Amino acid sequence: MGVTELKRKGKRNRAIASNKVNAIKQLLRKPTIKNVDIEAIKASFAEKKAA
Structure with a gap:
């Protein structure tokens, strides 16, 4: 029986x-x-929390 290669x-x-x-x-x-x-990011969170 032959072998078939499935390329x-x-x-x-x-x-x-x-x-x-x-x-x-x-x-x-x-x-x-x-x-x-980092300080600017903390300040922006504080502003969002205050608003």
């Missing part, structure tokens, strides 16, 4: 796996936070 299915399986990995990597990316003024 298209293998390619599709690899593509699906690759897409899942890339989606997870995209979700794990976080923007870098630079120069955050």
